[in-house]
Amino acid sequence: MAQVRLLVGTRKGAFIFTSDGTRKNWQIAGPHFGGWEIYHLKGSPVDSNRLYASQSTSWFGQLIQRSDDGGATWNPVGNKFAYDGIPGTHMWYDGKPHPWEFKRVWHIEPSLADPDEVLAGVEDAALFQSKDGGQSWSELSGLRTHTTGSAWQPGAGGMCLHTIIVDPGDPRRIFIAISAAGAFRSDDGGATWKPINRGLYSKYIPNPTAEVGHCVHHIAAHPSRPGVLFMQKHWDVMRSDDAGENWIEISGNLPTDFGFVIDVHAHEPETLYVVPIKSDSEHFVPDGKLRVFRSRTGGNEWEPLSKGLPDRDCYVNVLRDAMAVDKLDECGVYFGTSGGQVYASVDAGDSWTAIVRDLPPVLSVEVQTLA
């Protein structure tokens, strides 16, 4: 019988949940790295026992941990993230130049083909690659040294490269997103990059349709249609049908078009999930109700999914990497909250159950569907 493994990163450690294919009863292991912030952990698509975790604190900096046995044991690997050459400056909040400074790894993206190859998106925004299982890292500096790089500014959470999508049909095509620079695409394995932000409108920046400067919160794509991208921007939910060349808004009837997460059903490429969040300053769900919104039409028409979720007195957030879907026939959807709950739906969002309610604030949720 199939198994499902959830990889949950929190403010105070990592947790690993496992269940059989019914997804009714969960075994919870952890905390791993208790007391450390685990921004993200993710498994290799070609070796489910190979996991990578980003571990950091303000005290001790950044570590990368690797497991070769599905998370039972871990070992630290390389943590030297050195920008290529003299990194120069980007723009600070006040509009003045600010030196590029490495702070942490936000997102880890293992290769689709080789468990020893992995990409890491970091703050201050840059993309690093390891080809030796995380022992050493080198920057794909064509991104950071793009002609627009000196004009990139941080969002409120820092200037983070938080989204990495590799095209399953053409691994040389990579999509990334940076808060608050925008989305970029490489068609040559990360050597060169182009901004892909045409159609985005950010009314609070000097030029609302600028080539860069948009606060993209997250991007998702279905593996079968990697040229179709779905974006949750600071404001607006967007889609592109041409690999990011052009974007159109699909916020439709959402109660608010602000949010962080966005994901796609495992078997229905036009079925999307978002969690609308009240903003700009509150950053919790509207009306005290935790609701996932689903579109079965690729956007614009959204339905609230609330069965099993708190319908009053709920004021949590769901961060950008904290939603994932499994690949079982009846698609499972999972998300974690800033209140430490992890919710699961085994019926594509129709109903929800809390697997746990009292973890530290959840930063990321990934899922592995195990044979």
Added chain:
Amino acid sequence: MSTLSGSVSVRVELPAHLRTLSRISGHEVRIDVAAPVTVAGVLDALEAAYPMLRGTIRDQMTRERRAFLRFFACQQDLSLASPDQPLPDAVVRGVEPLIILGAVAGG
């Protein structure tokens, strides 16, 4: 404490998280350090013996102390001293440890 190789065995006290990371039991670890014994020399030897500590006490590129860590020995705060300054004789002789301490912060 001198060794046959001319180095000295220095006691180093680490924060709990770094002891867990490096799988050191107890509060201290003993490290052989070549003379003259300095903070930089102790950290070089410590990172050579425990590579997982690289980057956790000082930045790997700038080699500057991480901002939320402090260095103490013999009731002296050595955090702002030159990392190449010789450590007190009591540390060199193994009577006192070099203490690497995480700043108390939070709330």
